[in-house]
Amino acid sequence: MNEPHLANPETNPSFTKGLFCGEIREELVFPYPVLSAEERESLGLILGSFRSWAADTVDAAKHDHDGQFGPGVREGMAELGLMGLNIPEEYGGFGASAKVFNRVFGEIGATDGALAVYFGAHQSIGCKGITLFGTEAQKQKYLPRCASGELVAAFCLTEPGSGSDAQAMKATATPSADGTHYLLSGTKIWISNAGFAGLFTVFAKVPVEENGKKKNRVTAFIVDAKAPGVSLGKLEDKLGIKASDTRGVFFDNVKVPVEDRLGDVGHGFRIALEILNSGRLGLSAASARGTRRLMEEALRYAKQREQFGRPIGSFEMIQRKFATFAYETYALDSAWMLTADMVDRGGVDFSLETAACKIHGSELAFKAASEAMQVAGGIGYSKEFPYERGLRDARINLIFEGTNEILRALVALMGLQQPGERLRAMGKAFRNPLHSLGVIGGFLAGKAKKTVSTPEFKLVHPEFAGEAAQVAELVKDLGAAVERVLMKHGKDVIDKQFLQERMANASIDIYLSTAVLSRVTAALEHAPDSANTAWEVECARSFISTAYRRARRNIRGLTRHRDERLKWLAERALDSGELLPASPTD
Secondary structure, three states, X not given: OOOOOOOOOOOOOOHHHHHHOOOOOHHHOOOOOOOOHHHHHHHHHHHHHHHHHHHHHOOHHHHHHHOOOOOOHHHHHHHOOHHHOOOOHHHOOOOOOHHHHHHHHHHHHHHOHHHHHHHHHHHHHHOHHHHHHOOHHHHHHHHHHHHHOOOOEEEEOOEOOEOOOHHHOXXXXXXOOOOOEEEEEEEEEEEEOOOOXXXXXXXXXXXXXXXXXXXXXXXXXXXXXXXXXXXXXXXXXXXXXXXXXEEEEEEEEEEEEHHHEEOOOOOHHXXXXXXXXXXXXXXXXXXXXXXXXXXXXXXHHHHHOEEOOEEHHHOHHHHHHHHHHHHHHHHHHHHHHHHHHHXXXXXXXXXXXXXXXXXXXXXXXXXHHHHHHHHHHHHHHOXXXXXXXXXXXXXXXXXXXXXXXXXHHHHHHHHHHHHHHHHHHHHHHHHOHHHOHHHHHHHHHHHHHHHHOOOOOOOOOHHHHHHHHHHHHHXXXXXXXXXXXXXXXXXXXXXXXXXXXXXXXXXXXXXXXXXXXXXXXXXXXXXXXXXXXXXXXXXXXXXHHHHHHHHHHHHHOOOOOOHHHHXXXXXXXXXXXXXXXXXXXX
16 A cells, blocks of 8 residues: 555655666656645745744744743744644644645744754654554544644654664663563663653664564654653753754653554564654755755845955855855755655655755755855854854754765665666576576666667656756666676675765766756746746756766766775774874974
């Protein structure tokens, strides 16, 4: 069964996975999504209400200075209905689509990064597991109170010795002898909303016996934050998002009723991945909106700040910054919206697309914060202005919900599964060729087709035929390069992270370029003569040409590189504890 809001990577088709096979699965990304009239009206009302309330209530600079939200902020979020924005209506929420939810997420993120963390940690990940995997009884019991803001939720996965490697976690949940409850013990760290939370989604290992052997299986639980045995660590003093309450959470033989287990025993890892798949999209939308907000602040300054008798915005080195962030943010907006539509439609595996958006978005927002500060010059470094706070707040996004390094490995290794399986099947077939002629013939025919033809886009507007051909060429070249990498390294590719990074980066640029093609096609078809469409066309052409060069370089680097030299330098530094040879003066 294809369910909305689930990636279901084992059963549903994926556009980005197709790229690793040299395929363009165009039906997954065309036509470009649009908001329904009802969605557009709802979104306008929500944004209008939030902006009006935030103008009177939210003081991001003061929140940053004080390390806490001001009076009425959390209460106001609940009164506006924002704490239940993506919780289904039947459980007291608004039931917003992923497209609407993430656009609102972006608005909150651009207003106050810490407030966005409060909002996202609650809905994107804190109680999302109940929405996706909860029983009807669990949904009825918890979601209405989460939607009203009575219960604030938090997500407890990371441990002192276990971050992205969830299988290394030490927390345990031991079933009672009578089967009525579990005893949960362990430590979780870096938990957003910990001090506010009334409910935790917690992951721990449950001992089971399989085939006569004892094993521990990661399992998810809904835990009352006020239950006996739950305690909190100190409030973390962070670089940014200071008003966000981040702490360690300690569980000491906490009694968790068996009916509060979320999903089946051993399904915790899948549940965590599905929750994070959705959560990453909110970070992408917030990164896009935050980039826009900071760069527009820098634009205003560049127009009025004069040097050498003219505004600094007239100098080309400053203009390059604005142009770059215009087309890069256009691409990010195109991609997160397209991905949100995949979530809403259901039946599509969007796991790699959300990772791609999060990687591109978080890095773009951090660069934008740095460049906006550069445009502002000396005042950008002052706490009186928003630039330095923007830089500090943006930095966490490269770490949140899977570091970008881990996500690049995820994109690459999940992308390699299908071409790897095809090659493995071929290896088996050639060992017994007389009984496998169909498999071998199909593979050779497909390989011959790939060799002589390039996959193509058939739904792109004719004005972008040249750009579509460029992107299609990249898809063909990536598929061929992936096949060469797998034939050379086999299963050892799991340790070749220099190669994984290049594959991931190429696929990210291809996906974003495809999202741009889809969006600009829709713009040209619906309003070909509007001034705004001309603006979109320039953003689209600029991004695709830039992304094409980046992706081509990464694909070429899969077979022509100097990785051994890099590895030698890194391992020499790690062995010696010194980064490089002594300076000339030492």
